[in-house]
Amino acid sequence: MKKANQYGNESISALKGADRVRKRPGVIFGSDGLDGCQHAVFEILSNxxxxxxxxYGSEITVTxxxxxxxxxxxxxxxxxxDFNPNEKRYNWELVFCELYAGGKYKTNDGENYEFSLGLNGLGTCATQYSSEYMDVMVRRDGTEYTLHFEKGENQTGTKTGFKKKKYDGKDTGTMIRWRPDLEVxxxxxxxxxxxLDVLKRQAVVNPHLKFIFRNQTETGFTTTEFCYENGIxxxxxxxxxxxxLTSIQSLSGERRGRDRADKPEYKVRLNCAFCFSSSVSRLEYYHNSSWLEYGGAPDKAVRSAFVYAIDAYLKQNGKYxxxxxxxxxxxxxxxxxxxxSCFSTYTSYENQTKKAITNKFIQEAMTEFLRSGLEIYFIENKAEADKIAEQILINKRSREQAEKARLNIRKKLSGSIDVANRVQKFVDCRTRDVSRRELYIVEGDSALGSCKQGRDSEFQAIMPIRGKILNCLKADYDKIFKNDIITDLLKVLGCGVEVKSKASKDLSTFDLNNLRWNKVIICTDADVDGFQIRTLVLTMLYRLVPTLIEEGYVYIAESPLYEITCKNKSYFAFDESEKADxxxxxxxKKYTIQRSKGLGENEADMMWETTMNxxxxxxxxVLPEDAAATSEMFDLLLGENLSGRKEYIAENGWQYLEFADIS
Structure with missing residues (x-):
């Protein structure tokens, strides 16, 4: 009998000291990977x-x-x-070795920091605990203090835990150097x-404050500076x-309130800068200098206030x-x-990584602040308000048109092919067994006729391409889906499309289980026009349904180049080598050689024997690498790279002289 694991009173244990961070870095930093390591940097920078x-200070240097x-x-x-008589401990222990301790908490003298980025007293200590080593140098009160930590422990080697010497300079400040630990x-x-990204963002929301970034390379240090005198x-x-499209508007104000009746009152400082443009857009939210990647309360306030204010203006002025x-x-x-860029004396972050805030009062205060600011702006700047109204209506009507077009396309591409939704000149086969069904994509009406007569109608269907198909390599999706040849072919395939563009992602309805065919066979003439049509079809499949190629559903039917007749018997050669053999x-013997005609001119039995049997x-x-190479070559020969095309023709043109139409 298997012995059960013991789970009793002695099974419960607590992490102590540095292990609280070193063994569970994700709890503090949000991740034990690069994101967590980066967040540790931000914690030190925040202080x-x-x-x-x-x-206190107008310059911060990060190396x-x-x-x-x-x-x-x-x-x-x-x-x-140094020693803290209130706590009866040294302050370095509280700051560097005690979670939830520091200068961000309220003291008897009031707040050390009115608006603070680092609120929880975790950052400096957690970063020290997670470091291979950390060196600290502090200048204050005419003294220079130095400390050295290794893997969460003070290794300075003195009774006090720090070394100190007299400092005659007037400059004060803190310098911390550490190396994150790969064990953590x-x-x-x-x-x-x-x-570069973080320091630029901090310069944006801290007017006048200069950030200097030094990056060590093989040849020395490169330096980049960021400073925005007028901030946002x-x-x-x-x-x-x-x-x-309009001038830049700056709004600022302060509010006091609480998130709930039983919660303490706090202060929030609100700052916003904005303008409108017909060609560029950007929304960024910051709180207590921290970039709110996921927004939260400010994002909800902006959405509510701007829609409310602009909608009211449109109604009042009869724009709808x-x-x-x-x-x-x-x-x-x-x-x-x-x-x-807002600041508050109390902040509720979604978590320690500070990527969104959830304060109800901040959301409410900011909504009211923006609504009233926009109302005044529109009254005082009627010409700009009209420009904004017109542009927003253009955006709205364009969006609605695009949505309508996308819905029509989705409808066009979906659904079964029946009497009410049939594809012109498509010839289906009888079997409904998908494992047997084959679709021949052929070139033009003449090929449709000979293939239709030469096929086995039980399992072989024919889809003719009427004229030259659109080049899908460079065309945008709107243009592609207006092309009847392409939409008809996609409808016949039945599996939808794979759209990678964000703007058209709702058109992506691909489902391989809905593919109606076991083989999709491209069948074109063995001449220059046929090769081009084959390339265009391949390019279309490569862009719109690449999974069909990746999963091996796409084929090319080889057509013979020569028909050699001897004593009423025909031999077919698919290349020069076979012809020679x-x-x-x-x-x-006496024989005749005839270069293969176009598919449309072939007899039904020849079509069956050479191409369909x-x-x-x-x-x-067709393998994925074949389609990719085809797409690249097609881009070179028919794309926008003029110099590359000239170079290719100069080097390789001689190989294609026999195909050139030169008289």
Whole structure:
């Protein structure tokens, strides 16, 4: 009998000290991968930003070293690290070794920080615990303090836990250098792009504050600086460039309130800059300097306020057509460049990674703040308000037209092929057993006739291509789906389409289980026109239903190049080598050679024997790499790369002289 695992009082244990972070980094940083490692950097940077925003220091330097260690230096007041008589412990223990401790909590003297990025007292300690090493240098009170930690433990080597010496300079501040530990994080190779993105965002929401980024390379250090004197207003101007439809509006204000009647009152400072554009859009939300990737309360407020204010203006000024539907936020956001930067003395984040906030009062205060700001703006700037109204209505009506067109396309591509929904000149087969059904895609009406007569109507269907199919490589989806040849072919296939464009993603209805065929066979003449049509069909399948190629459903039917007749018997050669072999066999006999005619001119028995009979035909299965190579070559020969095309023709044109129509 298997012994049961014991689960008693002694089974419960608690992580202590550094293990609280080192063994569960995802709890604090949201991930034990690169995202978590990056968040640790942001926690240290946040403390320096909080100091600068309180008026202590105007410059922060971040250095990325080649070994992936990081250094953050500020010119704030300097972290207190000496003995704390209230707590009867050294402050370095509280800051670097105690979770939920620090200067962000209320003291007897009031708030150390009115608006703080790092609220929870976790960041500095958690980062220290998760580091291979951390070196700290603090200058304050005429003294320079240094500390050294390794894997969560103070290894400075002194009784006090720090070394100190007299410092005569007037500058104060903190410099922290650490290397994230690969025993904690699975990846510590934070890319340069992360630092550039974060520091730029922080410069945007902290006016006048300069951020200096130093990146160590093989040849030394490169330096990049970020500073926005007017904060989010300058940033909106940078995004809009010269493409703004209206002037840039800046709104700011303060509100006090509470999330619930029994919750404490807190203060929120609201800042917003925006303009409208017909060609660019961007929405970004920040709270206490932290970029809210997922938005939360500010995003909900912006959606509500802008739709309400613009809809009211449209109604009041008779801009809507009779019985026209109301605008949506999508219509507004398509032309809106907006950045908000708010600060509050109390914040509810969705989690420690601070990517969204959930404060009910902030959402309500911001909604009212934006509504009233927009109302005043529209009254004082009638000409701009009219421009905005016209652009939003253009967006709305274009969206509705596009949606209607997409619905029509979806309807066109779906449904069974019957009397009410048939495809012109498509000839179906009798069997409903998909494992046997074959679809021949043939070139033109003449080929349709000979294939129809030469096929086995039990399991072989014919779909003629009327004229040259659209080049699907470069065409946009709207143009593609207006092409009857393509939509008819997709309808016959029955499996829908695979659309990768975000704008047209609702057209993506692909389901391989709905494919009506076991084989899709491209059958064209063995001449230049036939090759081009084959390439166009392949390109279409490669772009719109690539899974059919990947799963091996697509084939090319080889057509013979020559028919050699001897004593009422026909031999078919599919290339020059086969022709030579047949002629060698017929040496000394009388024969005639005829270059193969187009499919439409072939007799039914010849079509069956050479192209449609499963026992004697030659099919080439198209592989994904074949389709990709075809697409690339097609792009080169018929795309926009003029110089590449000239170069290719110069190098390879001689190989195709026999096909050239030169007289």
């Amino acid at each position: 320096s930003i909080d100091e600068a925003r309180e008026g 990325r070293f080649a070994d992936y260690s990081i250094e953050v230096e500020d010119h704030g007041r300097g972290i207190p690290v 994080f699975t990846d510590i190779s934070i890319p340069e792009s992360y630092y 207003t300058d940033y909106v101007a940078e995004i809009a460039e010269d493409r703004a 057509n009779k019985n026209e539907s109301r605008i949506s936020f999508q219509d507004v956001s398509d032309s809106l460049i907006l950045v908000t 047949i002629l060698k066999e017929l040496a000394g 499963p026992e004697s035909r030659r099919l080439i299965r």
